[in-house]
Amino acid sequence: MEAELRKLKLISDTDIRNQNPENPAFRKYFYHGTSHMLGLDVHDVGDMHDKVQMGSVWTIEPGIYIKEEGFGIRLENNVVIGEKENFDLMRNIPIEVEEIESLMHE
Secondary structure, eight states: OHHHHHHHTSSOOHHHTTTTTBBBBGGGGOOOOOBBOOOOSSSSOOOSSSSTTTEEEEEEEEEEEGGTTTEEEEEEEEEEEOSSSSTTTTTTSSOOOHHHHHHOOO
């Protein structure tokens, strides 16, 4: 994460050297978790610190928020945990710019 933010020139080597381990430098732009359990009637169900169970559904949602630019984006996939492989419930949802623009022009 830090390497990507350095590449974008959002944080510097100095920011990294001076960061507080309790509040890493990347938290300025990435201030939420990457996933949580998903239920039928409730956003979060179960114990986040328990072992992930087969058949449970989890969100995978990386995001970045750049206040200085007035910009933020978070992509969310909902995934069913499988025995040998997981099943992405969002696998057919377009997220690439070209896919979205193509749909908009139909």
